[in-house]
Amino acid sequence: DIQMTQSPSSLSASVGDRVTITCRASQGVGNYLAWYQHKPGEIPRLLIFAASTLQSGVPSRFSGSGSGTEFTLTISSLQPDDVAVYYCQQYKSAPYAFAQGTNLEIK
Amino acid sequence: QVQLVESGGGVVQPGGSLRLSCTASGFRFSDFGMHWVRQAPGKGLEWVTFIRYDGRITYYADSAKGRFTISRDNSKNTVYLQMNSLKTADTAAYYCAKDPKWLSGLMESWGQGTLVIVSS
Secondary structure (H helix, E strand, O other), rough: OOOOOEEEEEEEEOOOOOOEEEEEEOOOOOOOEEEEEEOOOOEEEEEOOOOOOEEEOOOOOEEEEEEEEEEEEOOOOOOOOHOEEEEEEEOOOOOOOEEEEEEEEEE | EEEEEEEOEEEEEEOOOEEEEEEEEOOOOHHHHHEEEEEEOOEEEEEEEEEEEOOOOEEEOOOOOEEEEEEEEOOOEEEEEEOOOOHHHOOOOEEEEEOOOOOOOOOOEOOEEEEEOOOO
């Protein structure tokens, strides 16, 4: 089974900062990598799929990159609305594992 | 507009059983795969199981194998999760989620979730 890990597990940044979250897979997943945003009290939301494709309606300050085993999610200019837990997930093969998540807060 | 409504959660004793349902609307249910994902209190998202659009392919997380069964009734636009031999570690909010294809592994739309508490 493919294991997913993220770093950091928590992150505090200021409004307007550039924020980067890293995701690693235990074996290559090509570009079968998704990012989800889970805000407090809300349901999870698909942000990015195929490592770098933005889901419809997602602000352009979000971007994804990477392939194989290492991926990044970048928020170019952090906004208060971005406070959430972010998860990467591989969907190359079942079981479709999530990483443990990154808790993003505003300083 | 996609809508997914879970039901069937509640309090159950360890070793007990529970069946969750997720009723879908706003899309052609029989064309899409469906997932169940859970989140234990204070923990992250955990993918649990998947069923293909026709019900002929299912996948399970190791934590669910042998105890949980996913099924679907396309005539009722509903996917089910039968959970047996429940453990305290199964306490979680359970979400159903729509795959954007008949089988991609992505979860593009989510329900509001139903809470399962396993406790004596």
